[in-house]
Amino acid sequence: ITKTMNTSIHVVALLLVLTMWSSFANSCENCLTPSMIHHSNHTDINILVITITSGMSPSDPSLFFFYNNEETRTYLEPGKSFVKFTNFDRKVVLMYWDVLCAIFYAYDPSSEGDHQRIYWLVNPEGVFHSWDNKSWEKRKPWNSNNCS
Numbered sequence: 829i830t831k832t833m834n835t836s837i838h839v840v841a842l843l844l845v846l847t848m849w850s851s852f853a854n855s856c857e858n859c860l861t862p863s864m865i866h867h868s869n870h871t872d873i874n875i876l877v878i879t880i881t882s883g884m885s886p887s888d889p890s891l892f893f894f895y896n897n898e899e900t901r902t903y904l905e906p907g908k909s910f911v912k913f914t915n916f917d918r919k920v921v922l923m924y925w926d927v928l929c930a931i932f933y934a935y936d937p938s939s940e941g942d943h944q945r946i947y948w949l950v951n952p953e954g955v956f957h958s959w960d961n962k963s964w965e966k967r968k969p970w971n972s973n974n975c976s
Contacts, residue, residue, distance in 0.1 A: 876916050876944055878934050879961070881909040883951030889926035891950060895934070896920055904950070922975060923950065929975030930955050930968045 882891050882904040892903045895912065896919045904910055912919075912934075919934040932955055933939075935946055940959075947958040955968035 874916065874944075876914050876935060876946070878912045878914060878919065878946050878948070879909050880904065880921070880934065880948040880950065882906050883949050884925070888952065891923070891925045893921050893923040921948075923955070924975070925950075925952075925970060928970035928972055930970055931975050932968045 880893070884891055884906045886906050888906065890903060891906075892901050893910075894900070895902060895910075902910060914935075916935070916937055918936050921930075921932055921934045923930045923932075930950075934948065940946060943959045945959065945961075947961045949956040949958070949964055952970075954966050954970055956964040957967045958964045
């Protein structure tokens, strides 16, 4: 009897939801319908992808950073990457490695042009920048003061 009652309750609930949806759908004059959607082979999606990869070895001291003035400390393990999907506002990173630090713009619209993928590689030599994740340019050395 309990199993039959549970089934009956589920059927009644489903019918109630369908009835409510039907009355809503019939009264919705401004609702989006499939025929109203514009189909195109070209899609403009303006999303910036920032990738920061640790090139440190496991024996190196810990590497961590603060992304865009957030209070949360993000640790970056050797060989691992931090990936952020974001908008095109300027982004700053404050990075610490042992007693050294580096502060840099992870994204600066005035220097990145129309690039939507920005790559950073951090290793004992400093902080390196790339647009293709293949060719690298050193952008920041490690600093022993003035990073706060």
